[in-house]
Amino acid sequence: MSTELKKTPLNGVHRELGGKMVDFGGWDMPVQYKAGVIEEHMATRMRAGLFDVSHMGEIWVEGPDAIAFVDRLTTNDVTKLADGQAHYSALTNHDGGVVDDLLVYRFGPKRLLLVVNAATTDKDWHWIRSHHSEHDDLALRNASDDYCQIAIQGPRAVAILQRLTETELEPIKYYWFTEGKVDGVDAIISRTGYTGEDGFEVYAAPDKAVQLWQAMMHAGADEGILPCGLAARNTLRLESAMSLYGHELGDEIAPLEAGLGWITKLGKDSDFIGKEKLAAMKEVGLKRKLAGFEMTEPGIARDGFDVYVNGEKAGVVTSGSPAPFLKKNIGLAFVPTGFANEGQEISIDIRGKKVAAKIVPTPFYKRPK
Amino acid sequence: MSNIPENLKYSKDHEWVSVDGDVATIGITDYAQSSLGDVVYVDFPRAGDKFATHEAFGSVESVKAVSEIFTPVAGEVTEVNEGLNDAPESVNNEPYGEGWMVKVKMDNPGETDALMTSAEYEDYLSSQG
Numbered sequence: 227m228s229t230e231l232k233k234t235p236l237n238g239v240h241r242e243l244g245g246k247m248v249d250f251g252g253w254d255m256p257v258q259y260k261a262g263v264i265e266e267h268m269a270t271r272m273r274a275g276l277f278d279v280s281h282m283g284e285i286w287v288e289g290p291d292a293i294a295f296v297d298r299l300t301t302n303d304v305t306k307l308a309d310g311q312a313h314y315s316a317l318t319n320h321d322g323g324v325v326d327d328l329l330v331y332r333f334g335p336k337r338l339l340l341v342v343n344a345a346t347t348d349k350d351w352h353w354i355r356s357h358h359s360e361h362d363d364l365a366l367r368n369a370s371d372d373y374c375q376i377a378i379q380g381p382r383a384v385a386i387l388q389r390l391t392e393t394e395l396e397p398i399k400y401y402w403f404t405e406g407k408v409d410g411v412d413a414i415i416s417r418t419g420y421t422g423e424d425g426f427e428v429y430a431a432p433d434k435a436v437q438l439w440q441a442m443m444h445a446g447a448d449e450g451i452l453p454c455g456l457a458a459r460n461t462l463r464l465e466s467a468m469s470l471y472g473h474e475l476g477d478e479i480a481p482l483e484a485g486l487g488w489i490t491k492l493g494k495d496s497d498f499i500g501k502e503k504l505a506a507m508k509e510v511g512l513k514r515k516l517a518g519f520e521m522t523e524p525g526i527a528r529d530g531f532d533v534y535v536n537g538e539k540a541g542v543v544t545s546g547s548p549a550p551f552l553k554k555n556i557g558l559a560f561v562p563t564g565f566a567n568e569g570q571e572i573s574i575d576i577r578g579k580k581v582a583a584k585i586v587p588t589p590f591y592k593r594p595k
Numbered sequence: 596m597s598n599i600p601e602n603l604k605y606s607k608d609h610e611w612v613s614v615d616g617d618v619a620t621i622g623i624t625d626y627a628q629s630s631l632g633d634v635v636y637v638d639f640p641r642a643g644d645k646f647a648t649h650e651a652f653g654s655v656e657s658v659k660a661v662s663e664i665f666t667p668v669a670g671e672v673t674e675v676n677e678g679l680n681d682a683p684e685s686v687n688n689e690p691y692g693e694g695w696m697v698k699v700k701m702d703n704p705g706e707t708d709a710l711m712t713s714a715e716y717e718d719y720l721s722s723q724g
Contacts, residue, residue, distance in 0.1 A: 525636075525638075
């Protein structure tokens with residue numbers, strides 16, 4: 227390895243737990259632990275899973291123009307956020323492609339926190355800084371090294387975390403957050419996640435990561451909480467049809483194509499970057515669309531495999547995998563809009579063999595309320 | 596450490612071979628199943644299919660990866676382990692037992708002499724880092 231991999235504060239813990247470590251976007255991360263991806267996935271669906279997501283990037287935007295600035299850079303409507311509320315959004319480029327997807331947290335009218343993907347943190351930081359003009363009265367701070375982030379997810383997650391904090395968790399609504407103490411440690415407690423389950427993401431100082439991790443593992447031991455690696459994180463988000471940057475999203479993919487029309491507020495007041503291109507694209511109609519599919523013959527579609535319709539190459543798989551909870555082989559693919567309808571028969575070229583699949587509605591999995 | 600039974604022969608592609616007369620039973624090693632992770636699907640040849648040495652005869656897929664399996668010896672497939680259709684996890688749990696994949700009637704039973712012994716395979720694994 228030519229360059230040193232970055233490590234989260236939990237690196238030693240992962241190794242002690244028997245984590246199988248891989249290079250993930252320059253980070254030395256556990257792809258799975260001893261239990262394996264299927265058990266980790268099922269633990270999160272049935273009980274609780276614990277994820278180290280400290281590699282994610284955090285960028286503070288602070289000052290009187292913070293909201294207007296972020297509203298100009300992202301597709302969702304930042305002016306609609308209340309204090310203590312967060313939303314999912316996208317940083318778009320001038321062609322309407324996606325620089326990154328992110329969460330925007332509003333701490334106050336002059337204080338926003340952007341949480342971005344690990345592998346794109348530097349790119350995002352440069353992109354955001356390059357649009358900071360002298361007229362914007364605000365300060366930008368890349369605080370990625372100042373936080374660890376631990377996600378506790380699953381039907382038992384709220385009850386487990388509640389044992390470690392005096393902050394009442396149940397009243398915190400989905401995509402809202404608060405500041406409080408977890409196991410006596412100052413933390414941002416956010417009811418968000420990337421698994422399709424209920425749960426929280428907890429941000430704290432990196433030197434408290436090991437303490438927090440162990441406190442959560444201990445608090446959830448009776449419930450069978452399991453540490454979960456990147457492989458389970460991926461299968462969980464795929465069953466829930468959540469986008470992964472570099473797969474469903476990229477510099478040359480419009481959020482509208484990726485099914486993110488719900489966070490692309492073309493009607494909002496600010497002229498965000500790429501808005502004109504996206505509005506024009508919507509006007510003429512999308513040529514391609516992200517669609518979910520499931521295999522109807524034995525075979526597993528993988529990222530990058532070609533999609534065929536009526537014998538002609540029509541698209542490409544962006545994410546494909548066995549779905550451990552659904553016990554089906556599923557995937558997401560870009561296909562021409564006309565072929566994106568439920569029930570459409572397609573086939574996937576699996577190492578030279580055309581294997582049948584059909585378009586199905588997404589998300590593949592929706593948690594019981 | 597990987598489990599490497601002494602009574603078997605091994606290929607560089609991490610298959611094991613158990614020899615009974617001119618019939619070779621083939622599977623993947625403990626090291627191979629551990630590298631792959633949870634196995635969810637095994638794509639087999641059919642009984643009667645013929646393969647040359649080192650030809651890909653199927654694939655084994657885990658949640659996150661796919662790996663081709665190669666015949667360490669030339670011959671004709673006489674039986675495939677249909678049990679793996681319902682219980683592919685046997686490849687993880689018992690790679691040298693219930694997780695076997697195919698039986699091949701060898702064209703040349705002497706071919707197994709070229710495969711590694713358990714000691715040689717152990718050295719091979721450590722040389723792979």
